[in-house]
Structure formats: C-alpha cells, structure tokens
Amino acid sequence: MSAGKAAKKRGKPKSEHSFYPAWCKRCGNCVAFCPRGILVADEWGYPRQQNPERCTACGLCEMLCPDFAITVGYEKPGAMDMTQAAGGESKDFETPKPGSSGSSSISPERLAPAPREEK
Amino acid sequence: MPTVHRSVVYDWLRHDKKFPHVWCPGCGLGILLGSLVRALAEGGYDKNQVVLVSGIGCSGRLPVYVDVGSVHTTHGRALTFATGIKLAKPALKVIVVMGDGDATAIGGNHLIHAARRNLDLTAIIVNNLTYGMTGGQYSPTTPLGAKATTAPYGHSEPSFDISALTVTAGASFVARSTVYHVTQLDQMLGQAIKKKGFGVVEVLSPCHTNYGRQNRLGSQLEMMKGYKKQAVRMERWDKLSPAEREGRFAVGVLADREYPTFLETYQGAVERALAARREG
Numbered sequence: 053m054s055a056g057k058a059a060k061k062r063g064k065p066k067s068e069h070s071f072y073p074a075w076c077k078r079c080g081n082c083v084a085f086c087p088r089g090i091l092v093a094d095e096w097g098y099p100r101q102q103n104p105e106r107c108t109a110c111g112l113c114e115m116l117c118p119d120f121a122i123t124v125g126y127e128k129p130g131a132m133d134m135t136q137a138a139g140g141e142s143k144d145f146e147t148p149k150p151g152s153s154g155s156s157s158i159s160p161e162r163l164a165p166a167p168r169e170e171k
Numbered sequence: 172m173p174t175v176h177r178s179v180v181y182d183w184l185r186h187d188k189k190f191p192h193v194w195c196p197g198c199g200l201g202i203l204l205g206s207l208v209r210a211l212a213e214g215g216y217d218k219n220q221v222v223l224v225s226g227i228g229c230s231g232r233l234p235v236y237v238d239v240g241s242v243h244t245t246h247g248r249a250l251t252f253a254t255g256i257k258l259a260k261p262a263l264k265v266i267v268v269m270g271d272g273d274a275t276a277i278g279g280n281h282l283i284h285a286a287r288r289n290l291d292l293t294a295i296i297v298n299n300l301t302y303g304m305t306g307g308q309y310s311p312t313t314p315l316g317a318k319a320t321t322a323p324y325g326h327s328e329p330s331f332d333i334s335a336l337t338v339t340a341g342a343s344f345v346a347r348s349t350v351y352h353v354t355q356l357d358q359m360l361g362q363a364i365k366k367k368g369f370g371v372v373e374v375l376s377p378c379h380t381n382y383g384r385q386n387r388l389g390s391q392l393e394m395m396k397g398y399k400k401q402a403v404r405m406e407r408w409d410k411l412s413p414a415e416r417e418g419r420f421a422v423g424v425l426a427d428r429e430y431p432t433f434l435e436t437y438q439g440a441v442e443r444a445l446a447a448r449r450e451g
Contacts, residue, residue, distance in 0.1 A: 075190055079197030084392045114177055115353045118201025119191045126178050 066125040067107035075121035082113035179212040197391035199350035199376030210360035224253040226273035247277025272310040286340035290433040299378035307381030343368025345426040349375040349398040
C-alpha cells in the first residue's frame with residue numbers, strides 16, 4: 053500500500069510542521085532523512101516544507117532532530133510557519149530580557165518571535 | 172501510533188537551562204535525550220521517581236537538560252554514585268548515562284562489577300568510538316587502525332565490544348542500537364528501564380567533529396547513513412558468516428534473562444543474619 057493510500061485510509065494526518073529557528077543548528081538531519089523528501093534546506097540551511105500535502109506525519113524529522121527544533125502535527129508556542137523561509141522578512145527575533153518570560157515550561161528562546169501564554 | 176505523544180519531550184526539559192544545548196550540530200546525544208524522555212514517559216514514570224546520573228564528557232551534559240533528579244559526577248564513577256543512590260533509596264529508578272571512555276576506560280572496573288552484582292540500574296553507554304570532548308584521543312572502543320589525535324598513524328590496539336563485555340559480566344539486559352534507529356532505540360530504552368536487574372543499552376552515536384573528521388567519514392549525515400548500512404538485525408546476524416560480519420555490527424537485544432538482583436540476594440543475607448541472631 054502506498055503511503056498516500058495509507059494516509060487516506062486512516063484519515064488525513066496532521067502534518068503541520070512547527071519550527072523554532074532559535075534552537076536549530078542547521079545540522080541537516082531532518083532534510084536528509086525525510087522519507088518523502090519534502091523538507092528542503094533554504095539558503096541558510098534551515099529546513100522548509102516544500103509539499104506539505106505529501107507529508108505522512110511519520111515524525112522522523114522530529115525524532116532525529118537533536119535540538120528539538122521541529123515538531124510535526126502539533127504546535128508549541130513560539131513556533132514559526134514552516135511554509136515560509138526561515139529568517140523571513142516578516143518576523144524578526146528579539147532577544148528576550150532575562151526573567152521576562154514568566155512561564156517555566158517554555159524556554160525564552162522559543163518564545164522569541166511571538167510570546168504567547170501556554171494553557 | 173505511540174501511546175505517548177512526541178510533544179512530551181518539551182514537558183521534561185529544563186527550560187531555565189540555555190537552549191540550544193552545548194553539543195555540536197547533528198550530535199547524536201540530542202537524539203538520545205529525546206528518545207530517553209519518550210521512553211520514560213511511555214513507561215509512566217513520574218519525574219520525582221527518576222534519577223539521572225552521568226560522568227564526565229559530552230554525555231555528562233545530558234542529565235542537565237532533563238527535569239528529573241540529576242547528578243553530574245566525576246569521571247568514570249557515575250556507576251558508583253548510582254549504586255549508592257539505588258541502595259539508599261531502592262524505590263528510585265536510577266539511570267546512568269555514560270560515554271565509552273567513561274564506561275570502559277576510567278570506569279571499566281565499575282561497569283563489569285555493576286553488571287556482575289546485577290543491581291537494578293540502567294546504564295546507557297553512548298559509544299562514539301573516541302574521546303570527543305577532549306579532542307579526539309583514542310578510547311578503548313576505537314577500532315584497530317582508526318586514526319585519532321593520539322594515534323595519527325592508526326590505532327594499534329583492538330577495541331572493546333561493550334555489549335559482549337556486559338553480557339559476559341552477567342547483566343540482565345543488554346541491547347545495542349544506534350541513534351539512526353531512533354524508534355528501536357525508544358523501545359530498547361523502555362525495555363531496559365523496565366527490566367529488573369542491570370540493563371545496558373549501548374548507543375552508537377556519531378562524533379563527526381573529532382572521529383569523523385580524522386577518519387574522513389564526512390559529516391554526521393554520512394556517519395548515520397553508514398550506521399544504516401552496517402547495522403544488522405540480531406536474527407540475521409546469527410546467520411552471517413565471519414567474512415560477511417566484517418565491518419558490520421548487530422543491533423537488537425543481545426541478552427534478556429532473569430538473574431537475581433543484588434537487592435534480592437542482599438535481602439536474603441539480611442534475613443539469614445536475623446534468623447541466626449534469633450537462634451543464637
């Protein structure tokens with residue numbers, strides 16, 4: 053059974069990628085080991101999702117990411133849209149002031165683009 | 172589908188530590204960290220139940236990032252500290268994260284004796300075939316002929332097989348995996364943590380900064396693709412001829428057996444001593 057048929061059988065998988073550029077070290081694991089080949093590196097080496105509809109949400113990129121910089125199928129605060137190039141024009145990252153983020157369950161680096169409350 | 176969602180990793184990280192972590196881009200230790208957290212969450216352990224002990228080296232930084240009780244100990248002595256913690260508080264799950272130099276060179280003695288004693292610990296041995304943090308000196312697991320900072324013309328000693336060593340020394344559970352086989356690694360860590368007795372998981376992890384550079388193995392991508400090529404499942408490994416085994420290694424569970432643990436045998440000795448006192 054092809055991956056497409058399998059995905060159709062169990063319903064469309066949640067394949068939205070979230071990406072935290074502040075944590076990414078541009079090692080290239082996610083791009084190299086994506087079984088569908090839908091992650092491509094942009095000019096800086098950050099991953100970008102090329103054909104989101106082909107994603108099977110297997111989660112291999114997330115598990116092989118040593119820096120927890122990419123997630124599949126769910127969103128965490130501070131993530132940015134994967135379909136845009138990282139370091140895009142709209143979002144500029146400010147360094148958070150020490151002690152400014154109240155929550156202890158979120159790293160300040162992840163909150164950098166758009167601080168939001170969790171729960 | 173896994174019962175525990177992958178997002179659980181973020182709940183177990185210590186977010187007041189500086190992220191991204193200190194390891195090189197692409198280092199397998201980050202993959203192992205995520206795998207360990209998923210295995211702990213899958214096993215249903217509470218954060219207060221778990222203690223992570225580490226020695227010195229790149230792997231010594233691993234417990235720092237996990238929000239459980241953690242001890243960063245001296246070089247090679249992680250297992251001795253863990254033995255003390257386990258004997259003082261037997262209810263705790265004590266997990267020891269060591270590198271290959273930590274486990275087989277400086278702490279080699281402690282490793283075989285912990286395996287012989289069969290104390291209820293889990294030892295995760297990250298094998299990157301070199302001393303990565305100090306600049307790529309050869310370690311006891313560096314293969315014969317491989318180059319290192321202290322062996323620029325090729326290493327002249329044969330290497331240790333950590334898994335075979337601990338199987339012989341009497342560990343209850345021994346498994347080998349690589350950071351490339353990450354789903355298998357999740358399962359093996361879960362099995363080893365659940366197992367009563369000394370559990371060893373040897374995790375092969377690429378050190379492209381030192382070992383890979385000196386031996387012209389390329390980046391961590393090439394090294395991980397190499398793991399994919401070289402790794403042979405345990406069932407197939409038994410059927411291979413010695414010539415076919417050249418340059419390859421077996422992944423999977425190497426030993427899974429029921430031996431009495433140290434706490435059980437020690438409890439037996441305590442009971443016998445008490446009985447002798449009552450009689451005499």
